[in-house]
Amino acid sequence: MSLSKLIGVRTDEVQAKRERRKEARPGELLDAALDLFVEKGFAATRAEEVAARAGVSKGTLFLYFPSKEELFKAVVRENISGRFKEWNEEFQAFEGTTAEMVRACMTIWWERVGATKASGITKLIISEARNFPDIAAFYQQEVIAPGQDLVRRILKRGMDRGEFRVLDLDYATFSITAPMVFLIMMKHSLGACIPQDYPLDPQRYIASQVDLLLDGLQVRK
Amino acid sequence: MSLSKLIGVRTDEVQAKRERRKEARPGELLDAALDLFVEKGFAATRAEEVAARAGVSKGTLFLYFPSKEELFKAVVRENISGRFKEWNEEFQAFEGTTAEMVRACMTIWWERVGATKASGITKLIISEARNFPDIAAFYQQEVIAPGQDLVRRILKRGMDRGEFRVLDLDYATFSITAPMVFLIMMKHSLGACIPQDYPLDPQRYIASQVDLLLDGLQVRK
DNA sequence: GTTACATTACTAACCAGTCAGTCATTAATT
């Protein structure tokens, strides 16, 4: 704890005090780096800027991460939580119709991932994939493949129970994942820099996507 | 002057000779720049690399474009062809069902845009939007808005003719555009750097998307 | 031989990464 805090001096207008907080630094740096990488891309964000946003000097950044590239990799790894096991179990226990399941899947995904900082990682990966093919492959394995798998299992359940038509599972999964990816890209890219042209309400977007996905465009004869 | 030239070594297989081709240069530079910007992003591509790919020296690049940023803007402008008037007319003249129209729309779009270099611009814009908000706004006005408009008109036709259900047009358009954007991102991002994990056949992808979009996942009762 | 295009060599700015030094904190000593 810093002296100023003990004494009760207003620190906000005073020069920020030098503090030793070994535990908190890495997390704060990763947070700052995620923000900036998502906003400006890898090459265009400066290490010093990341440090400044984390309230620390550039030297400190390199105390915790050996290089900018390793920082990038750490940012990605940090945000890849293996929550798929948990989700698989949730959906295993689900009792309603598969249509309800699809709706729940997309709504919950938005709440737990899409709306959070974590979705920035997807934008980051897609934007930088070709500069970091190893990271892209890693993300493919750790996130995309399990995600596709979960979606595929949901669709298969619908087919098995006679609720859904016979589907080309390899490609039908994209009908669920593509709208999610699109929403993320809007949130972090065009939507973030020209919001006046994109007053996109995520809930309404997802509702519309699910409705059309389940019932199709055409009137039922 | 290189050693080989001084000695008199055959240069024709070593390097192309110096040539004056004022007319062709800008186009060749723009082509090279598009490739590299799409592949590596704006900040990470070097001016010298663009020049080299166009078979020219760095100085020549700056002879035709005053700065790297202006080169970027020119790349985007070059590839924004106002083909929407022509397309609008094509669809105005279309006689079949609106379902056929939707399928034609996506198939033709892939042939004329998605599969060509032009689709790289979309990836570029989405990746760099936040570093170039003015470019993003420009692209929004010149490409996205007219595109959305065309799609909206198709969906409205379906509604008016009683072929489609009553739709939330503001959001239903995304059911057509989102899969297209997703396909572009796969082509230029993950799909380009880990193709073994993404053996994505565009035709089959589009067929699947259109089928589900028209008829929905659920069996018809 | 003059013009116009092209190249090469150069400059200035920028930025990732380093390192000698600083100072808050804690432990030891009186």
Next chain:
DNA sequence: AATTAATGACTGACTGGTTAGTAATGTAAC
């Protein structure tokens, strides 16, 4: 409790390499 010593997290000026942009020089075409 007060003083001193040791620690190590943190700093920021510095370095070396890179690159956008420029200027001097070269050469093909007419």
